[in-house]
Amino acid sequence: xxxxxxxxKLIFVVLVLGFSDWSQAxxxxxxxxxxxxxTAADGKSSEIGAQIAVDWINAAGGVLGQKLQxxxxxxxxxxxxxxxxxxxxxxxxxxVVAVSGGYSLPTRAAAPVFQKAxxxxxxxxxxxxxxxxxxxxxxxxxxxxxxxxxVTAEFIAQEFGKKRVSVITMDNDFGQSIxxxxxxxxxxxxLTVLKEYTYSLRERQFGSIIAxxxxxxxxxxxxxxxxxxxxxxxxxxxxxxxxxxxxxxxAFDSVQxxxxxxxxxxGVFVVGALGRDGKHPDLERFKTEFAKRAGHEMETTAAHCxxxxxxxxxxxRRAGSTDPAKIRDALAxxxxxxxxxxxxxxxxxxxxLYQPVEISVVKGGTYHSYKIIDDPAILTPxxx
Amino acid sequence: xxxxxxxxxxxxxxxSMYALMAVGLTLVYGLLRILHIAHAGLFxxxxxxxxxxxxxxxxLTLGFVVAIVVAATVGALIYRWAYQPxxxxxxxxxxxxxxxxxxxxxxxxRIIFGSYGLSFKHNPYYQSTVGFLGIxxxxxxxxTVIVSFVLIGLFSLIATRTRIGLSWxxxxxxxxxxxxxxxxxxxxxxxxxxxxxSLGAIAGVLIAILNNYVEPGMGATLSxxxxxxxxxxxxxxxxxxxxxxxxxxxxxxxxxIYLTDVLDRDAIGFLFLIIVLMIRxxxxxxx
Numbered sequence: 001x002x003x004x005x006x007x008x009k010l011i012f013v014v015l016v017l018g019f020s021d022w023s024q025a026x027x028x029x030x031x032x033x034x035x036x037x038x039t040a041a042d043g044k045s046s047e048i049g050a051q052i053a054v055d056w057i058n059a060a061g062g063v064l065g066q067k068l069q070x071x072x073x074x075x076x077x078x079x080x081x082x083x084x085x086x087x088x089x090x091x092x093x094x095x096v097v098a099v100s101g102g103y104s105l106p107t108r109a110a111a112p113v114f115q116k117a118x119x120x121x122x123x124x125x126x127x128x129x130x131x132x133x134x135x136x137x138x139x140x141x142x143x144x145x146x147x148x149x150x151v152t153a154e155f156i157a158q159e160f161g162k163k164r165v166s167v168i169t170m171d172n173d174f175g176q177s178i179x180x181x182x183x184x185x186x187x188x189x190x191l192t193v194l195k196e197y198t199y200s201l202r203e204r205q206f207g208s209i210i211a212x213x214x215x216x217x218x219x220x221x222x223x224x225x226x227x228x229x230x231x232x233x234x235x236x237x238x239x240x241x242x243x244x245x246x247x248x249x250x251a252f253d254s255v256q257x258x259x260x261x262x263x264x265x266x267g268v269f270v271v272g273a274l275g276r277d278g279k280h281p282d283l284e285r286f287k288t289e290f291a292k293r294a295g296h297e298m299e300t301t302a303a304h305c306x307x308x309x310x311x312x313x314x315x316x317r318r319a320g321s322t323d324p325a326k327i328r329d330a331l332a333x334x335x336x337x338x339x340x341x342x343x344x345x346x347x348x349x350x351x352x353l354y355q356p357v358e359i360s361v362v363k364g365g366t367y368h369s370y371k372i373i374d375d376p377a378i379l380t381p382x383x384x
Numbered sequence: 385x386x387x388x389x390x391x392x393x394x395x396x397x398x399x400s401m402y403a404l405m406a407v408g409l410t411l412v413y414g415l416l417r418i419l420h421i422a423h424a425g426l427f428x429x430x431x432x433x434x435x436x437x438x439x440x441x442x443x444l445t446l447g448f449v450v451a452i453v454v455a456a457t458v459g460a461l462i463y464r465w466a467y468q469p470x471x472x473x474x475x476x477x478x479x480x481x482x483x484x485x486x487x488x489x490x491x492x493x494r495i496i497f498g499s500y501g502l503s504f505k506h507n508p509y510y511q512s513t514v515g516f517l518g519i520x521x522x523x524x525x526x527x528t529v530i531v532s533f534v535l536i537g538l539f540s541l542i543a544t545r546t547r548i549g550l551s552w553x554x555x556x557x558x559x560x561x562x563x564x565x566x567x568x569x570x571x572x573x574x575x576x577x578x579x580x581x582s583l584g585a586i587a588g589v590l591i592a593i594l595n596n597y598v599e600p601g602m603g604a605t606l607s608x609x610x611x612x613x614x615x616x617x618x619x620x621x622x623x624x625x626x627x628x629x630x631x632x633x634x635x636x637x638x639x640x641i642y643l644t645d646v647l648d649r650d651a652i653g654f655l656f657l658i659i660v661l662m663i664r665x666x667x668x669x670x671x
Contacts, residue, residue: 208638208640228597
């Protein structure tokens with residue numbers, strides 16, 4: 001092929017691309033998640049979840065007669081990445097709303113940038129309390145750590161009575177904030193906390209902690225952790241001969257947890273789990289589509305991000321406009337929106353949601369819905 | 385009291401896991417004075433291959449064999465292509481190369497094996513237990529302790545009692561003099577990387593069984609704690625590595641219970657390292 005031909009073709013392609021962009025106006029939604037680095041697994045699932053939401057909305061005709069476009073960036077799980085990305089989304093891409101599919105650190109760092117620019121920002125599953133301290137432009141579609149811990153105390157008291165509990169906590173902001181809520185509410189529900197043991201996320205062998213828990217002889221064990229620690233921890237607890245009920249935190253909710261712990265996972269309760277028994281009309285369809293795209297079963301982060309994008313699209317529709325200020329007001333006015341993770345009743349004044357907490361149990365190698373705790377005394381979002 | 389015994393014994397399990405991981409580092413440091421951080425990548429490679437091959441064929445033995453052969457080959461290639469060209473450079477040059485290789489390997493594992501990590505389809509050894517002094521140990525834990533003692537013991541014997549060991553030690557002490565006596569220093573170096581990488585791969589598969597889980601970043605702990613152990617054991621000393629590993633496992637285990645509110649396992653480990661080096665700068669076993 002001659003050089004002139006190549007040049008001509010290139011110009012043609014550029015023109016076609018350019019015109020197709022003009023012919024169909026697009027609503028740009030910013031999105032960041034850790035696509036590389038140690039937490040890339042969750043980031044990848046997040047991206048797929050968000051993209052499914054966008055694709056389905058577009059297939060159904062888009063929003064306000066326009067297609068949605070997801071502008072995806074890799075935050076590498078680092079705050080020093082998310083700040084320039086936020087500026088890029090606002091300044092260059094001109095997004096009208098943004099969603100964080102990342103962890104607390106990068107989300108916390110980006111939130112003030114969106115706040116200052118007046119672009120609504122939704123944290124899909126970042127749990128650190130400071131995320132929404134950014135201000136009235138920041139929202140969160142997951143329940144905070146302390147109320148999750150408090151609900152866990154209520155669940156243990158309801159299920160097993162006024163018992164003695166050993167607490168095993170992962171040493172990060174998520175684990176600590178859940179444990180704080182648990183310890184604050186445990187006495188109110190008549191529970192006794194025997195001792196709390198903390199571990200770092202790098203650990204996979206828990207011999208010493210389990211030996212100490214065995215000596216404490218609790219009635220119930222409450223542990224927080226992601227699947228890659230929860231799997232080894234639970235199987236080692238059972239191998240050590242401890243038969244007490246185990247109650248796990250939100251991040252236990254992963255098919256990988258069952259793949260690692262196998263039979264030992266049976267009977268483990270997960271507080272803050274996904275409603276997996278098909279209460280949401282789209283859940284089954286979403287699971288199938290996710291498995292097709294990802295090559296493995298659905299992960300919770302994907303469900304969170306799918307929900308956040310659906311919520312944002314719904315807010316644009318209700319706002320009847322792509323004006324960021326109107327989208328923000330529509331988000332703040334959300335009532336009873338069905339997230340995949342359960343119904344979002346409303347947002348409090350600080351951008352935190354009210355959502356009943358789902359408890360699942362592992363039976364026959366899969367998660368099953370067990371109970372829903374809807375206690376306004378614990379779950380009502382704070383006023384400031 | 386019973387609790388104390390249990391924590392110490394579980395600490396020995398932890399320590400023998402460290403020992404198997406770190407002995408490859410010790411060998412390379414002893415011979416070439418290179419901080420072979422990429423060893424952590426070979427360890428992870430072994431672990432992944434062990435799981436993948438075992439799941440595909442149903443044979444754990446084959447899993448071990450493939451893991452050892454591939455890791456040993458890659459280890460020798462790393463020596464040939466990455467270290468040999470820069471042996472005359474100051475030690476930080478191969479170290480930086482080594483860090484680069486580790487980062488590259490970790491991301492390759494993420495791309496090839498997926499970032500969620502893998503588990504054995506069938507792994508009876510991490511949950512079936514044996515009672516000892518009223519404490520339950522999983523078969524995987526017992527295997528880890530036995531394998532690390534036997535392999536490291538065997539290696540010490542070979543190093544001190546055989547001609548091969550003699551030529552190894554001669555090359556460590558004075559490569560020029562050794563080659564005058566007909567020992568090929570190049571051959572010794574290859575053997576060194578092959579043995580060290582094989583032990584790393586064995587450690588990887590054992591830990592895969594122990595946790596029933598392998599992940600791309602599982603070498604991270606080894607990459608820095610292994611170095612601490614090598615220093616603690618007296619640089620390049622194999623028996624020192626074993627002693628340091630066991631001691632570190634026990635100290636960390638005790639700390640993780642009695643200092644659980646204050647420090648995490650790694651902090652306890654490094655605090656111990658600092659204290660030992662203040663008292664014995666030459667390491668625990670060094671002269």
